[in-house]
Amino acid sequence: MLDDLSVDSQARSVRRGGEPVELPDLSFDALLALLEAAPHPLSVDDFARRVWRLEHVSAETVAQRIALLRKALGDDPKRPRYIRTVRGAGYAATASVARAEADTPPPSLWKVQPSRLAAAASLAIAAVAVTLGALGGERETPGAAHTGPQSETAILVHRAKQQLALHQFRETDRALALLREAVAREPENFDARLALSFALTTKATKFGGGLEEKKEAEALARALIAAEPKSSGAWSSLGYSLDAQGRSNEGLTAYRYAYRLDPTNASALSSAAYVHLIQGDLHQALMLERQAQEAGGASRYAEIQIAQALELIGHPAAEAWRARALSMNPGQVVVLSELARSHLRRGEAEAALEVLDQTRGEDRSAPIILQLRGRAALMLGRHDEARRSFEAAGAWAAWDLAALEAGTGENPPTEAWLAASTLSLEEKRMSTWSRVALAEIMAGLGREVEALDALSQAVDLGWRDIAWLKQSPYLRELMASEEGRRVVDRVRLELEAQEELIMATRSLAEFIDLPAPSLGGTL
Incomplete structure (x- = not known):
């Protein structure tokens, strides 16, 4: 007992006044650790060992978990009822903890056959893996009860999924290490290989991995499908890679x-909606997002994807969806990076930097964050700072660095980079973003015909972001030319057609205009 909370360590349940309080597994573990240590505080290292079963996690990771636990319990950190912050020492339970032994096992457990419990637990664990879709995963949901000792491999996979759920730069690396160990222990373990496939693609798409990780993720997914052709999770993983x-x-x-x-x-x-978004089919993207929410959920980044689509057509609801995304994912790298891009589209470099400053701890050095810092600095005329950011971002910002060097007259390094790259080999698979980046490099080299050709190819593939092209520090002059205006006019016609389709679909128009929750703070 903690104040008015009743915590059952066997059933892994929390009640207040007889009413259940739902907690995800990691939050319950953190609460249990606090109760077991009471009245003494737990340090960051204590939490790492007791909750994550690791030697080290960042202070920001622990702080985020405590914040989520406090929110679930309705605990005000300024006037704490359950958890207090102990300056320099960590966190502790606020009140004395009383222990009461249960006379009988909890009804929710003893009425269920152990075999069914085990099946439910395995399904719940598998469901976690499926949540890491094309732009992340579903929101965190309470985990199933642990019903007995788990194998070392299962523990590794479970902890790795908890790390991945944090959607942080270094935690993703740590999750990959745990999953590689799990697969080394049990090479045929389906859950471990599925989680590893998702984690590899997450690393590559959000935190600066490369083609090697994507190919490994694809190979894992195809092997899983060969073993279980009807596995929805394996097909999701293949789509992601x-x-x-x-x-x-x-x-x-x-x-x-x-x-x-x-x-x-x-x-x-x-995730399918996101593919339609980058292909320029905004109507279909929004239709699938609506269908996903009607099906009972969506990816972690559904709100920011919806905001992206609405911003492209200039819909006023975009701001509310952005606010909702930030409220549901505070401090999250992908959401913050898209918010920063939104400011860059409007030429608001200082505002973009303020958004990027909201990243926490090691996420500040995530390649995607460093790349956007470099572009913001470049828009402000701070070329040296931009170069440092691009260099720190590594391969993730190689295109930007090449464009910067071309724009400052350093053509030999840029030409050498182009010659050494695999552009010719990968041309058919270059994304719209890559083609726009190629246009930026060509514009810097003064090769306007090739730059316009790359832009035209990007539009063919679905590029619809006019504002990004106009605000690009490399393309401004080109976009102001007659040829550039023709590209803009072509994209504008596409967007007008998309907007008409969207607004003519009544159910979609109503979905877009759903009132956003009351939010504090500013973007």
């Missing part, structure tokens, strides 16, 4: 089949 390689149509087919196999796999549907 294909999409990450620029093979969008193949990825779209895999996502759709994953949803067909399991209509509750809303994250696969939302």
